[in-house]
Amino acid sequence: DAGITQSPRHKVTETGTPVTLRCHQTENHRYMYWYRQDPGHGLRLIHYSYGVKDTDKGEVSDGYSVSRSKTEDFLLTLESATSSQTSVYFCAISESRWTGILNTEAFFGQGTRLTVV
Amino acid sequence: DQQVKQNSPSLSVQEGRISILNCDYTNSMFDYFLWYKKYPAEGPTFLISISSIKDKNEDGRFTVFLNKSAKHLSLHIVPSQPGDSAVYFCAGIQGGSEKLVFGKGTKLTVNP
Numbered sequence: 001d002a003g004i005t006q007s008p009r010h011k012v013t014e015t016g017t018p019v020t021l022r023c024h025q026t027e028n029h030r031y032m033y034w035y036r037q038d039p040g041h042g043l044r045l046i047h048y049s050y051g052v053k054d055t056d057k058g059e060v061s062d063g064y065s066v067s068r069s070k071t072e073d074f075l076l077t078l079e080s081a082t083s084s085q086t087s088v089y090f091c092a093i094s095e096s097r098w099t100g101i102l103n104t105e106a107f108f109g110q111g112t113r114l115t116v117v
Numbered sequence: 118d119q120q121v122k123q124n125s126p127s128l129s130v131q132e133g134r135i136s137i138l139n140c141d142y143t144n145s146m147f148d149y150f151l152w153y154k155k156y157p158a159e160g161p162t163f164l165i166s167i168s169s170i171k172d173k174n175e176d177g178r179f180t181v182f183l184n185k186s187a188k189h190l191s192l193h194i195v196p197s198q199p200g201d202s203a204v205y206f207c208a209g210i211q212g213g214s215e216k217l218v219f220g221k222g223t224k225l226t227v228n229p
Contacts (some may be wrong), residue, residue: 010173031215042221043161043206067222090160094210102168104149104210106217110161
């Protein structure tokens with residue numbers, strides 16, 4: 001299994017409180033991603049990172065911020081949690097290499113179930 | 118705008134038969150495609166991938182076909198097994214940005 005750890009695995013928080021989810025990798029992969037999974041929507045990209053301190057927005061970035069101060073850690077912060085942010089959050093990592101042909105591998109963490117009440 | 122589309126929310130097949138899961142994309146900048154399988158309460162697990170310069174990649178029971186002119190790819194599972202019952206996600210990676218974009222998934226049920 002790829003070395004990706006998400007913490008916490010489960011969290012219940014109140015509306016209006018800040019929440020930070022952590023993704024830690026031991027694979028030294030350059031790219032890291034945060035997704036949310038909701039019924040009927042599949043996996044939607046929130047933010048991603050293409051290097052330390054280099055991040056960009058995904059399709060559902062409103063209400064979320066990210067930081068990457070080290071290669072191995074990618075933090076997702078909900079500045080003021082809302083009930084619409086109740087979801088399962090997944091972190092992923094990827095790396096592309098040339099082996100005569102472009103070969104990309106991308107792996108996911110186990111997910112964090114966040115409930116905002 | 119949905120860049121990766123899986124238009125069939127669900128698919129049901131008999132054990133031993135072929136399962137064909139389809140995926141369409143609109144972003145011509147995608148240069149790599151991946152398929153994932155997801156069981157409830159678990160993270161997606163990588164299944165098979167294909168570079169945009171190939172039209173087929175095979176790994177055991179799983180084969181992915183890519184038709185670039187139609188912007189279409191499909192995943193074939195032969196023979197299907199009950200343990201294959203899961204949600205399958207198709208994803209594209211945009212060259213340069215490495216942005217990894219997913220479809221909404223197709224729930225496959227393989228009946229014994």
